[in-house]
Amino acid sequence: xxxxxxxxxxxxxxxxxxxxxxxxxxxxxxxxxxxxxxxxxxxxxxxxxxxxxxxxxxxxxxxxxxxxxxxxxxxxxxxxxxxxxxxxxxxxxxxxxxxxxxxxxxxxxxxxxxxxxxxxxxxxxxxxxxxxxxxxxxxxxxxxxxxxxxxxxxxxxxxxxxxxxxxxxxxxxxxxxxxxxxxxxxxxxxxxxxxxxxxxxxxxxxxxxxxxxxxxxxxxxxxxxxxxxxxxxxxxxxxxxxxxxxxxxxxxxxxxxxxxxxxxxxxxxxxxxxxxxxxxxxxxxxxxxxxxxxxxxxxxxxxxxxxxxxxxxxxxxxxxxxxxxxxxxxxxxxxxxx
Numbered sequence: 001x002x003x004x005x006x007x008x009x010x011x012x013x014x015x016x017x018x019x020x021x022x023x024x025x026x027x028x029x030x031x032x033x034x035x036x037x038x039x040x041x042x043x044x045x046x047x048x049x050x051x052x053x054x055x056x057x058x059x060x061x062x063x064x065x066x067x068x069x070x071x072x073x074x075x076x077x078x079x080x081x082x083x084x085x086x087x088x089x090x091x092x093x094x095x096x097x098x099x100x101x102x103x104x105x106x107x108x109x110x111x112x113x114x115x116x117x118x119x120x121x122x123x124x125x126x127x128x129x130x131x132x133x134x135x136x137x138x139x140x141x142x143x144x145x146x147x148x149x150x151x152x153x154x155x156x157x158x159x160x161x162x163x164x165x166x167x168x169x170x171x172x173x174x175x176x177x178x179x180x181x182x183x184x185x186x187x188x189x190x191x192x193x194x195x196x197x198x199x200x201x202x203x204x205x206x207x208x209x210x211x212x213x214x215x216x217x218x219x220x221x222x223x224x225x226x227x228x229x230x231x232x233x234x235x236x237x238x239x240x241x242x243x244x245x246x247x248x249x250x251x252x253x254x255x256x257x258x259x260x261x262x263x264x265x266x267x268x269x270x271x272x273x274x275x276x277x278x279x280x281x282x283x284x285x286x287x288x289x290x291x292x293x294x295x296x297x298x299x300x301x302x303x304x305x306x307x308x309x310x311x312x313x314x315x316x317x318x319x320x321x322x323x324x325x326x327x328x329x330x331x332x333x334x335x336x337x338x
Contacts, residue, residue, distance in 0.1 A: 029230065029306045033286040036293035043069045043296055048126040050074045050119070052109055052166060053136030055087040057235035058185060061288035062133055063091060067100040069292055071131070074122045076107035109136045109162030119169040128177060131295055132170050134163040135185045139237055140245035141196035141274040143264055146257045151249065152199045160203035164210065171223070179299060180223040183291055184211045188231045188307070188314050196271040215304070216329070216337040224302045226294050230287050231308040234277040243275055282308065 049066050053059040054075035063075035080088035088104045095102035103125070107118035122129055138158045142151075163184060174180030189197055190204030208227060215225040253261065261268050290306050304322070307314055329338055 027303050027306055029228070029286050029290045029308050030282065032293045032306055033289035036289045036296065039293075039296065041069065043071065043292075046070050046072065047130035047295065048072045048074070048122070048128050049131035049133065049295070050076065050122050050129055050166075050170065051133040051135060052076050052107060052162070053185075054091070054104075055080075055084040056241070057135075057237055058230065058233075058284065058287045058291075059133070059135040060087060060091070061285055062135065062291050063102060064094060064100075065285075065288040065292050066131070066295065067095065067102040068098070069295070071295070072101040072103075072126055074103050074105050074126070076105050076118055078106070078108045080104050080106050109134075109166055110157045112165065115165045115169050119166075123173065129170050129173050130177075130179065131181045131183070132166060133183045133185070133291060134166055136162050137185070137237070138245055139200055139242045140249055141242075141271040142199065142246070142249055143196065143261060143268055143271075144198035146253065146261045147199055147249070148254075148257070151252075152202070155199040156203045156206075159200070160206050160210075163207055167214065171218070174223045175218070175221045178222040180221075181295060181299075181302070182214070182223070182225045183294060184225065184227050185287075186211070186227055186229050188229050188311055190229065191314055191317055194274075195267075196274060212304070212325075216334065219337045222299055224299055226302050227305045228287065228290065228294075229305060229307050229311070229314065231311060232278055232281050233284050233287065233308070234281040235284055238275060239277055246275060 049071050051059055051063050051066070051073065054063045055077040059075070059077075063073050067073040075091055077084050077088065079085075091102060091104050094100065105118050105121055106114070108114040119129070136158060138155065144152075167182060170180070170182075174182075184207060186207055187200075187204050189201040190208040193201045211225055211227055218225060294302055294306070305318055307318075326335075326338060329335055
C-alpha cells in the first residue's frame, strides 16, 4: 500500500515510538501501545528478537520499533535478494542511519530447511533467541467450495504450519535458557467466522488453539506465549498483497471451479468489501508498540491476548472461554499450568 511506504520513509527522522499492556480475555492494543509510549524509549534489558514476515506491515514496523528500543533484531523475510530486495534494503538503510542492531535474514516459514538454517544463523551470530514474533501470513477471500486442496493447503502452510515450524525451531533454545517470549500475530477471525473466510479463519482457529496449548505446556519453563489479534488496520496485507493473491486465485480457477463460482450468483460478488481498506483505521504503529510493551513486561506477567479496541464481542467470547478453560484445566488436574 502506497501510504504504508510513505509512513516507512517518514519514520527515518525517529518518529516511530513504542507501547504496552495486556489482559486475560483480551486487553486493548491501543491501551497497551499508549502505555509503551509513556515509558522511556529504550528498554532496560537488551534482548535478541527474531521476527517473521518483515517485508511490510506489522513485521516491518515491529522490527524497527524493537531495534529502536535497544534490542538486537533479526528481521526475516522471503526473497530478500529478489522479490523483497526493496524492503530489505530500506531496513538496512534505517539500521545504518540510526546505528541500530538490525540484521535482515532470509527465512521462508513454509520450508523446514529454510527455517532451521535461519534460526541457526541467529544463534551463530547472537548466541541466544529471547523473542520470536510470528507475523508472516497471507490472505484472500473466496468461496471455499471453489478452492482446491492445493489452495487451502497453501493458506495452512503459511498461516499455521509456518508459525508452528518457527516455534519448533526456537523452543529448545528458549527452554534451555529458561526464558523466552513468543508473540503470535493472529486475527479476530481466529475466534469467529464470516463468509468467504474459511481458508483464512481455519488456520487461524487452529493457531489460536495450538498457541493456548503451547502456553500451558511452556508455563514451567519461563517461556511466555502471547496472542495478538489485530483488526481494522490498513496494511499491505490487503492492498496490494491480498488483492494480488485474490487475482491469482481467479486466474487459476479451473473451468469446473469457475462454473461452481457462477452457480453462487450474486453471493460470489459480496466478498468485495473484504478486499477494500477502511476509510478510517488505527495507526499501524499501535501493533508494533503493543508488541514492544509485551517485550518490556516481566516474564510470567504477560496476558494471553491483545485485541483491537471496539472488539467487545471478542472480549466477551475470550472471557467466557477463559472461564470455561480454567474450570476444565483444574478439573483435569492441570491447574498448576494456568
